[in-house]
Amino acid sequence: MPVKKEHPVRSENFEQLILDIAENVFLERGFALTTTTEIAKRVGCNQALIHYYFRTKDRLFERLFEKKFFAFMTSVSFRQEDNLSFKEIIRGIVHNHLKIISENPKLPFLIISEMTLNPHRFRSIAENIESAVKSMLIGLNSELQKEIMAKRVREISAFDLLLNILSLNLFMFVSQPLISYVKGFTWDEYINFVKQRGDEIFLTVWRGISLEPQKQ
Amino acid sequence: MPVKKEHPVRSENFEQLILDIAENVFLERGFALTTTTEIAKRVGCNQALIHYYFRTKDRLFERLFEKKFFAFMTSVSFRQEDNLSFKEIIRGIVHNHLKIISENPKLPFLIISEMTLNPHRFRSIAENIESAVKSMLIGLNSELQKEIMAKRVREISAFDLLLNILSLNLFMFVSQPLISYVKGFTWDEYINFVKQRGDEIFLTVWRGISLEPQKQ
DNA sequence: GTTTTATTTAATAGCTTTATTAATTAATGC
DNA sequence: GCATTAATTAATAAAGCTATTAAATAAAAC
Numbered sequence A, B: 001m002p003v004k005k006e007h008p009v010r011s012e013n014f015e016q017l018i019l020d021i022a023e024n025v026f027l028e029r030g031f032a033l034t035t036t037t038e039i040a041k042r043v044g045c046n047q048a049l050i051h052y053y054f055r056t057k058d059r060l061f062e063r064l065f066e067k068k069f070f071a072f073m074t075s076v077s078f079r080q081e082d083n084l085s086f087k088e089i090i091r092g093i094v095h096n097h098l099k100i101i102s103e104n105p106k107l108p109f110l111i112i113s114e115m116t117l118n119p120h121r122f123r124s125i126a127e128n129i130e131s132a133v134k135s136m137l138i139g140l141n142s143e144l145q146k147e148i149m150a151k152r153v154r155e156i157s158a159f160d161l162l163l164n165i166l167s168l169n170l171f172m173f174v175s176q177p178l179i180s181y182v183k184g185f186t187w188d189e190y191i192n193f194v195k196q197r198g199d200e201i202f203l204t205v206w207r208g209i210s211l212e213p214q215k216q
Numbered sequence C: 001g002t003t004t005t006a007t008t009t010a011a012t013a014g015c016t017t018t019a020t021t022a023a024t025t026a027a028t029g030c
Numbered sequence D: 001g002c003a004t005t006a007a008t009t010a011a012t013a014a015a016g017c018t019a020t021t022a023a024a025t026a027a028a029a030c
Helices: A011-033 A036-043 A047-054 A057-073 A086-102 A107-117 A119-149 A158-174 A176-183 A187-209 B011-033 B036-043 B047-054 B057-073 B086-102 B107-117 B119-149 B158-174 B176-183 B187-209
Strands: none
Touching: A011 A036, A011 A047, A011 A057, A011 A107, A011 B011, A011 B107, A036 A047, A036 A057, A047 A057, A057 A107, A057 A119, A086 A119, A086 A158, A086 A187, A107 A119, A107 A158, A107 B011, A107 B107, A107 B176, A119 A158, A119 B176, A158 A176, A158 A187, A158 B158, A158 B187, A176 A187, A176 B107, A176 B119, A187 B158, A187 B187, B011 B036, B011 B047, B011 B057, B011 B107, B036 B047, B036 B057, B047 B057, B057 B107, B057 B119, B086 B119, B086 B158, B086 B187, B107 B119, B107 B158, B119 B158, B158 B176, B158 B187, B176 B187
């Protein structure tokens, strides 16, 4: 076992250590710019050891990416349970999504990046996950249709509504370097800005569909 | 001169040919995955010739990127002239921006990608362009404040309003592979979908700020 | 304790990529 | 036409990357 010898490092712990560190590197630099040499360096072991455990860079990446992609695709969720109003359901979706992505702020870039640069890999993974997203859309749509019927919400497809939420939320993360630059934000200031912006996003999404008179 | 010999290829024409082709490759694959070998192959010349004209891959990229970055940053523009209503100003901004980016659908990904992976280069370019964006924001803000004063629009910062528009518009392009996959779109179907979505985006942006009663 | 198995490393083969160099071909000036 | 300059190519050095191999070390089994 490399690096620390205090506790008996079992194979699976070490494998996990590599996975954790590799995840960070991939999130920072994407697949193409990440090298097994860099991963090994950060783990503190020989580069060959990365290949001993995962054989290829591709297999290592796919182990991580599939999990990450699933997390990304299921980051939009809503609770129908507590007989919340539709407004509160939407508020919950927006803020919950923002919170989950805030814990993985670099994930949106990685997803978009790999999706664009390696559509083949992406497609083979997407198949497994499609249904989770579609069932979420069906749930959202059934709530939405009730509201539209009751004339409390304007005509809009569940897909468009979802796109509104995803666009407004995710853009905050993929454009972080630009916004931070323009505003001169440190990382912490940026995170804080995202939090504030959550209210603004909810307001935009909700007013964008609501037919009820808005208190200004 | 390589490839076609029909017309006398002067140095500058050829330089431009390389630039045009390199632009496509960079837009498709980003800086890291683009090779001068691939560019030369598409141009139809020897790989060394790319270096003869531009010395390094980096210099070639920067020549293109600066222009592209400027186009990206100034893609949001608005005409104050024709004494349009604020609603029409916003509609114009949304649709015009969407139109310009539609002509460069791969540009948002390249910008975000390079911004994230090479913040150093990005910063050195951003400095020259910041003022253009800020003056646009000032113009928008002066119109916006008038509306807020008149209670026709709710309190919102010009920056948040701009973010709303950019988020909703640009997400359509960076998430194209995902949306096309989920919806089973061909490229043409996708472009068509973006067009339709323009109305939805304007509606969301406008209702998101307007205090006037909305016809449902 | 010795054998067997698992883990780790050093070394390196085999690619790919950028960039340079020296030689070749084409264009231009006189 | 001949000399000079520009454009183009083939060849390759240098560097970095992945993946493999063979040898060394540690752990486990008995």
